[in-house]
Amino acid sequence: MPDPKSNPLQELRTQLESIFIHLHHVYDGTNTCRMALDKQKADDDTDVATTLRVFILAKLDEQLIHLSRLIAGMGGTTDYHEGTDYADDKEDDDEG
Numbered sequence: 001m002p003d004p005k006s007n008p009l010q011e012l013r014t015q016l017e018s019i020f021i022h023l024h025h026v027y028d029g030t031n032t033c034r035m036a037l038d039k040q041k042a043d044d045d046t047d048v049a050t051t052l053r054v055f056i057l058a059k060l061d062e063q064l065i066h067l068s069r070l071i072a073g074m075g076g077t078t079d080y081h082e083g084t085d086y087a088d089d090k091e092d093d094d095e096g
Helices: 006-038 043-073
Strands: none
Touching: 006 043
């Protein structure tokens, strides 16, 4: 396997993939907390869960999609599936 440092685009792709992995872990951990708060159905915690979903998860989702497109444009792949609304895994409060 060639040394990624010998190809600046390969090095950039490697760095973007690393950033993607770290952001994806942050997203998964934040979403787990949001789902736990939703399950508790505590009045104060639903506000926190909504904040996590709207202000953090939605922005992370946008960035992960953007990174996925950049990585794909450089010949790489990610496990992020564009079009899947990760921030809306559970919307019981909005549905009824």
